[in-house]
Structure formats: C-alpha cells, structure tokens
Amino acid sequence: MKQIINGKTAITQAVLDSHVEHIVGVPGYPITDIMEELFNTPIQSKWCVNEKIAFESCIGASGVGKRSLVITKHVGMNVLADPLVTSTTHTIGAGIVVIAGDDPGAKKSQNEQDSRYYGLIAETLVFDPSTPQYIYDAIMEGYRLSEKTMAPSIVRITSRLARLKGEVKRRVWKMPAARVFDRSIWDYTLEGKHQLFHQTSYPAMQEYVENTQMNKIVRRGSTGIISSGYPSGLAEKIAEEKNISHLILNAVNPLPARHVEKFLKQHQRVLVVEETEPFIEHQLYDRVLGKHTGHLPYGRINSEHISDALENIHLNSVKNTIEPQKIKHRGYGVYLCRNCPFTPLYDALDDFDFPVAGDVGCSILMAPKGSVDLAVSLGSAIGIALGFNNKGVAVIGDFALAHSGLQGIINAVQNDCDLLVFVICNGIAAMTGGQQAVDLKKVVASMVKDVITVDAKSATRDVYTTIINEKITKKGVSVVFLDGTCPKDASFQIIKF
Ligand code: SF4
Structure with a gap:
C-alpha cells in the first residue's frame, strides 16, 4: 500500500517493519521529534545519558538477538565513535542501525559536521537517503546488511529530509530471524579479526553498493x-x-x-x-x-x-565570495530567557577576569556576551576548565554533567586539581525539549568535600560574588549546585538588531 508520509514517519514504519526491539537515543536537534514518535510505538524506547552508553546497550541487545536502533544528532556520533569503530571487527549479532541527524546550516547545533565520514572510519555501510521512500528502504536494508556483514549500518538524515513528504510503499518483507552473537570470532587474534572483516564483510558491502536499487x-x-x-x-x-x-x-x-x-x-x-x-x-x-x-x-x-x-560548469574553479556570517549579519541574537533564575550567576562572573568554561546547554548563549569564554561540546566545560591557569572555573548544566561532565570531576579529584564548578540544576535538558536530568548531588558529594547548594530563586549577584571570592583561592575541587526551575513560560530571548 502506498501512502504520503514524511521522513519521520517513514523511519517509524521501517523500524516497526524491521522488528526492532531496543531503541535508544540522546535528545537534540534534529532527532528529538523522531524519537518522540517512536515513543508512541509498542517498542521499548529510552533516552540515554549519552550516546556511547546508548550504542553499547545496542551491542548488548544485538548479542542476545534483538535488533536495535540508536538515534543521535551528528555530534553524538563523536561520542559513540569508540564502540562503533571497534564493533565492526568485533562483530555483532542482530542488526544495529544508527540514525545520525545532521544539521546543515547549524540551526540548533554547535557545528555542521557530516556523519557520513564515520562510515569511512568504522568501515561500515552508510545510507544517505534522498526521499521518505529511500529512508524506509535504507533502514530495512540497513538491518538486513548489518546482519549479513555483522557490522552496524548508519543512516544519515537531516532536518529537511525528516520533514519532507513523499510516497512510501511499505514492504511485507520476511525478515530472517535475527542473529545472535557468534562467539567463534574469539578464535581470531585482533589483527585476524580485521583480516577476516576485509575478506568477508567489507567485500559484501562493496558488492551491495554496486548492485543495489538504492542508487x-x-x-x-x-x-x-x-x-x-x-x-x-x-x-x-x-x-x-x-x-x-x-x-x-x-x-x-x-x-x-x-x-x-x-x-x-x-x-x-x-x-x-x-x-x-x-x-x-x-x-x-x-x-x-x-x-x-x-x-x-x-x-x-x-x-x-x-x-x-x-x-559555471565550464570553469575549473570559481572564486568563493561568501562572507562568513557574523551574528550581526544574521540580524538577531539568542539570549537566556528573560526570567531565567540563573542570570545573577553570569552577572557575577562578568565582574571577574578569569576565563570561564561554559557548556553547550544554556550557558553557551552567554558566550557572545562574554560571561563564558569557551563552550565546545556537551559535557566538556569541566575538562576545559582543568586546562586553565590557577583554579579553573566551569559552568555546566545537570544534563551535561550526567552526559560526560562527571568524568571531569573524577579526573580533578584523582589528580588533586584546583577546580570550581557551577552546576545549573534545572532538572531538565532545556535546549532539547525538557527531557529529565538526573540529580547527581549525592554522587558528587561522595567524591568532593567542598560542595554547597544555592537556591537560585533567591540568590543575587552579590551572593554569587561572595561565593566566587571565597572558593577561587581555596585549593582543591569546589562544586556549587544552583537549584532552580525554569519558569513555565520560559523561552529564549530573540533580540533583533
Ligand atoms: S531554559 Fe531555563 S536555564 Fe535556560 S535560559 Fe531559560 S530559564 Fe534559564
């Protein structure tokens, strides 16, 4: 039966028709909506704290014969890259498909990276579908080939593709029963696994791309x-x-x-x-x-x-005249919500001249204004602060702390570093749709002696200034949790120039 659906629904239908049993993802643009649609299916679907854990859980599911799906935005591919790259030669059991959501134009992301390159690094199949029908087929084929080659498949999508409508014919494919992990791979050395991969799996992928109707x-x-x-x-x-x-x-x-x-x-x-x-x-x-x-x-x-x-096709080269876009050229800036309870912390930080590491939660919005100096990737604030002179200062959200920031604190404790961390505890991932964040106060307090909690509802700029003055000269690790709630009507301020 043919139907007109968008790319997002094509993903849901292909996942259902592929008999997937384990779905995991990490929220972020442009994949949050896709995951939310999958929550409405009978398949067990969960948000994970980070993409590496998500992918590792798929390796486990695959090992016991359950087809699985990881959904991540493009930058999450960097986080799951470690188990992804090794999984192809380690081999898997039931099929694993990774849906990587790229954001050309970096509308709601920290960069514009291209997930297809992970196919080259991991030596695995990558589909880059162009219509909802090809999305559907790529996922179905992704599982079939994943089991044939004993390696995960990657399906790259973009925000425009997920919204694109088109005719999709569902196939009543008789998917073979999912494989379980074959332990005989352990007969090989690690070098031997790679040799075997290049004698069997990779040639099967090459054969497939040359002959598939997908191209x-x-x-x-x-x-x-x-x-x-x-x-x-x-x-x-x-x-x-x-x-x-x-x-x-x-x-x-x-x-x-x-x-x-x-x-x-x-x-x-x-x-x-x-x-x-x-x-x-x-x-x-x-x-x-x-x-x-x-x-x-x-x-x-x-x-x-x-x-x-x-x-210009007759020319061998064309001069690039594009002027790199500045915020002032774009015509608007995005800032903290007008009634953000955490604003006084940033106001206090403005009075000091030490560098501040922010994260890619709300604190990144304070970078153009100058309250934070560096903000690279989710969970990175603490690690970055560890490289600063004197006592490094970091501002990180509770979602980012659980994602990968906590390892920065563990490292600081292990190496007797001087570090001051402010944790914005609003209980949610505010930038990606309000997914729940875990409260890690007790975990941090089990490692760090100097931990305090401030009520962000009532704390003023002066309160934060006093805390900074007291902690910045103190040796060792200090963590300040800011307890607060984002107002119900919170929305980022868009200021036009
Ligand atoms: S979402 Fe919450 S934490 Fe982020 S700027 Fe708005 S009020 Fe502040």
Whole structure:
C-alpha cells in the first residue's frame, strides 16, 4: 500500500517493519521529534545519558538477538565513535542501525559536521537517503546488511529530509530471524579479526553498493550531477529541466566505485551536490566539480546554489565570495530567557577576569556576551576548565554533567586539581525539549568535600560574588549546585538588531 508520509514517519514504519526491539537515543536537534514518535510505538524506547552508553546497550541487545536502533544528532556520533569503530571487527549479532541527524546550516547545533565520514572510519555501510521512500528502504536494508556483514549500518538524515513528504510503499518483507552473537570470532587474534572483516564483510558491502536499487542513474546529456541526501531532490528538478544526467547515491559508503567510474567516463563535466562536507567529492578529487572548486558552498545546499554552479560548469574553479556570517549579519541574537533564575550567576562572573568554561546547554548563549569564554561540546566545560591557569572555573548544566561532565570531576579529584564548578540544576535538558536530568548531588558529594547548594530563586549577584571570592583561592575541587526551575513560560530571548 502506498501512502504520503514524511521522513519521520517513514523511519517509524521501517523500524516497526524491521522488528526492532531496543531503541535508544540522546535528545537534540534534529532527532528529538523522531524519537518522540517512536515513543508512541509498542517498542521499548529510552533516552540515554549519552550516546556511547546508548550504542553499547545496542551491542548488548544485538548479542542476545534483538535488533536495535540508536538515534543521535551528528555530534553524538563523536561520542559513540569508540564502540562503533571497534564493533565492526568485533562483530555483532542482530542488526544495529544508527540514525545520525545532521544539521546543515547549524540551526540548533554547535557545528555542521557530516556523519557520513564515520562510515569511512568504522568501515561500515552508510545510507544517505534522498526521499521518505529511500529512508524506509535504507533502514530495512540497513538491518538486513548489518546482519549479513555483522557490522552496524548508519543512516544519515537531516532536518529537511525528516520533514519532507513523499510516497512510501511499505514492504511485507520476511525478515530472517535475527542473529545472535557468534562467539567463534574469539578464535581470531585482533589483527585476524580485521583480516577476516576485509575478506568477508567489507567485500559484501562493496558488492551491495554496486548492485543495489538504492542508487539510481538517470541518463540525459553530456553533463552529469552526482548527488546524495536531501539535495538530490533539488538537483533532480534542475537536472530534468536542463537535460543533465543524474546519479543519485542513496548508499554512499563504501562508494560504489565501478558505478561512479562508469558515470564519470560517460560525462564531460560532473558536479557533485551533497551536504555538508565534500564526502563523495573527496574520493573523486580532481575529476569532479563541487565544493573544493568553489562551485558550491560548504554546509546547507539550496536550489540557487545548484543553478549557479551549473552556470559555471565550464570553469575549473570559481572564486568563493561568501562572507562568513557574523551574528550581526544574521540580524538577531539568542539570549537566556528573560526570567531565567540563573542570570545573577553570569552577572557575577562578568565582574571577574578569569576565563570561564561554559557548556553547550544554556550557558553557551552567554558566550557572545562574554560571561563564558569557551563552550565546545556537551559535557566538556569541566575538562576545559582543568586546562586553565590557577583554579579553573566551569559552568555546566545537570544534563551535561550526567552526559560526560562527571568524568571531569573524577579526573580533578584523582589528580588533586584546583577546580570550581557551577552546576545549573534545572532538572531538565532545556535546549532539547525538557527531557529529565538526573540529580547527581549525592554522587558528587561522595567524591568532593567542598560542595554547597544555592537556591537560585533567591540568590543575587552579590551572593554569587561572595561565593566566587571565597572558593577561587581555596585549593582543591569546589562544586556549587544552583537549584532552580525554569519558569513555565520560559523561552529564549530573540533580540533583533
Ligand atoms: S531554559 Fe531555563 S536555564 Fe535556560 S535560559 Fe531559560 S530559564 Fe534559564
């Protein structure tokens, strides 16, 4: 039966039809909504404190014969990379699919990274579907191939793709019974596991990408486009209008080398259209045009970018005239909620000239204003502060502390470091939709002697100034928990310039 659904629902249907039994994720744009839709299915689905734990639980589920799914935003791929990379040669049992939500344009993320590269590092299949039907097929195929190759599959999606509507035909595939982990892999040395992987699993992946119906060629003129992901739909409209051939790769890793080679030989000029980085283009360097030749921008791709690139297709390179966007050019800034109970802490920090490490929760919003100096990734504030001179100062949320910040405190205690940590305890992940955060006060107090809790409802700037003056000169680790609740009507201030 065919139906018109969006990419998000295509994911839910494919997961149901693949008989998945274990779903885990970590909230964040653009995957929170996908997970919330999966919560409405009968499949056991849970938010995890971090992506590494989420992926590890899938390895366990896979070992005992349960198909599993990890849903993470792109930066979460960095966190789960350790078990992901080793899982391919360790081998798995039942299929594991990782859905990586990329954010071209960094609308609600700290960067624009491209999750497809993890396919190269982990040597695993990567699908970059271009329509809801291909999302559905990629997940179904992802499980089938994951069990065949005994390695996880990655399906990369983006926010625009998750919202895109299209016709989807559900398949009544008879999925074979899920595998359990085969212990005979332990007969091999670690080197031997990698050798075996390259004699069996990786060739099976290469064979698959060369022959799958997921990759589609439309032959037209002597100019060609190779594309993947959401921009394929934009490119196809233009290619049809301009009589340009089009190779749409929905399975991008391993790159279908024979298929691509044939396409290159049949066309005089070939443009690669992809988000976010030149993943395909890097593998075809000097033989194609795209981001590295200046024909297309890095990051998010729009129809105008493709049309402009085709206007310049006769040129070997195009001068990049894009001025890197500044907040003042964008025309608005995002700041703490007007009635945020934690504002007095930042006001107090403004009076001191030591550096402050923030996190990618609400504290990152205070970076352009100057209250925090560095804010890199979720849970990183404490580790960063450990590199500062004197007593390093960090501001971190309770969700980020549980995600990966706690290890920073453990490290500080183990190494007798001087560290002052402010933990914003609002009980939720405020930036990603209010998912619950764990209260770690007792855990921290079991390691750190100097722990106090401040009631953020009543604490003024002067209260925080006194605390900072007292703690900053004290040796060792000091942790200050700020207990507060985000007001019900809290919403970030958008200030237009
Ligand atoms: S969400 Fe909560 S913690 Fe974040 S700025 Fe708003 S009120 Fe403050």
